[in-house]
Every structure is written in structure tokens, then in C-alpha cells.
Amino acid sequence: MIAQLQGKLVEKNMTDVVIDCGGVGYLVEISLHTYSLIPEGELIKLFTYQLIREDAHRLFGFIEKTEREVFKLLLSVSGIGANTARTMLSSLDPNQIAQAIASGDVKTIQSVKGIGAKGAQRVILDLKDKILQVLDNPQLTVVASNTGRDEALSALETLGYMRKQAQKVVDKILSSQPDASTEQLIKQALKQL
Structure with a gap:
């Protein structure tokens, strides 16, 4: 399992980056949130999540550990795949997603392309207890109440x-x-x- 990559930024696109680590170029899929936070310059460090399936090996990268944790939580919800989770993180930042889940805000989650009312309710139901444990953010509980x-x-x-x-x-x-x-x-x- 590849947990993080640090190396030279070779290519930067809105949906992916290529990072040269010791002469090997890794194609890493990213969200728009991560894209907006990637610093200008050559060196980059991304926290990664490797998804291995029968038909594909995919590597997802995140500037912040919290974004990676939210991504992993979203993948644990039935009906939410890697593309939908990445779309959520492109539409809303990790704290907005966490806030929406913690407060039961179906409209915010449903505002993400590809997520209907039932999907949004499932995300909230499955992750409401877990999201506060993963994100150590005292403001979430205050705002949620x-x-x-x-x-x-x-x-x-x-x-x-x-x-x-x-x-x-x-x-x-x-x-x-x-x-x-x-x-x-x-x-x-x-x-x-």
C-alpha cells in the first residue's frame, strides 16, 4: 500500500498529477480541493490512497490527511464509489462535508452531482457517528448542535x-x-x- 508520495511535480491537471519519485512517474488522481492547494514549485508531497480492483489499480492523492480520511469514510458507504467520493471532495471541502454529515444537512450533500436524496441520507446515516471521531475538530460539534x-x-x-x-x-x-x-x-x- 502506498501511503504517501514525495517528489518532483512533473505534470499538474485539474483531475490528476504526475509525480516523479526516484525516476518513476506516478499518476495520482486528485480532487479540485487538492488541486487548489498544490503549491507552485517543483517539490510536492501527497498523502495517498491506493484502490486495487480486478480491472484497475488507482492512486488518489490528497494535500491534507483529513481529506484522505473523509475520502476513505465516503468509500465505506454503500453506493459511493471512488469517482463519487472524489466529486464530493471537488464540490465541497472536507470540513463542509463533515459539517453536513454531523448536522444531518441532506441538501448540501445532495447538491453534489450524482448523489440523490436516498444517497445523501445513506451517507449521513452511515457516517454521522464516525465523522466526528475521524476529524478532530471541536467546531463541528458546536455548530452541529x-x-x-x-x-x-x-x-x-x-x-x-x-x-x-x-x-x-x-x-x-x-x-x-x-x-x-x-x-x-x-x-x-x-x-x-
Whole structure:
């Protein structure tokens, strides 16, 4: 099992990179989240996950360990394959996925291409307990316990704001003010959007 690669970045595309490690070029599939975090320059280090099937050997790379852990958790859900998991990590960052799972936010997960209502519910049901153990992020539990968050997001969406954009702003407000009411969340979010 290949756990990480460190070497010279030979080629960088939005869906994959080629890393030269001791004269061997590894093709590593990446998400858009990882693509956006790859530093400019020649040297690169990626945490990897090797997927071996009868018909293919695939290597997935991640800049952050947490993204790799979320990827592995998503693969454990029935009906979620490597391509769907990578699409989720391209559409939402690992903390957004973790937050959506922890708070039972079906709409956010369903917003990912290829995931329907049943698939989103299955992801939440299967991973709700596991996600908080894997990601050591105290903000997740604080934000997940706030029932006003969903109401504020729905209100902002009704006002015409994109859900992903509103979610980032609301989560940021909740991280500094965990006891904020729904009204306070909406008012502060409107100032920042």
C-alpha cells in the first residue's frame, strides 16, 4: 500500500498529477480541493490512497490527511464509489462535508452531482457517528448542535444567496458565536454576503 508520495511535480491537471519519485512517474488522481492547494514549485508531497480492483489499480492523492480520511469514510458507504467520493471532495471541502454529515444537512450533500436524496441520507446515516471521531475538530460539534443554523441557511437561500456561500459565512459566524440565534445569524450573514 502506498501511503504517501514525495517528489518532483512533473505534470499538474485539474483531475490528476504526475509525480516523479526516484525516476518513476506516478499518476495520482486528485480532487479540485487538492488541486487548489498544490503549491507552485517543483517539490510536492501527497498523502495517498491506493484502490486495487480486478480491472484497475488507482492512486488518489490528497494535500491534507483529513481529506484522505473523509475520502476513505465516503468509500465505506454503500453506493459511493471512488469517482463519487472524489466529486464530493471537488464540490465541497472536507470540513463542509463533515459539517453536513454531523448536522444531518441532506441538501448540501445532495447538491453534489450524482448523489440523490436516498444517497445523501445513506451517507449521513452511515457516517454521522464516525465523522466526528475521524476529524478532530471541536467546531463541528458546536455548530452541529445549533438548530438555528439550518433555519438561517434556508432563509438566506430564500433570499437568493447560494447555499454554499451562505453556509461558509454562517459557519464562520457560529465558530466565533456558538450561541447566536437564528435572527442574529441571518443579520450578520447579510452584512458579510
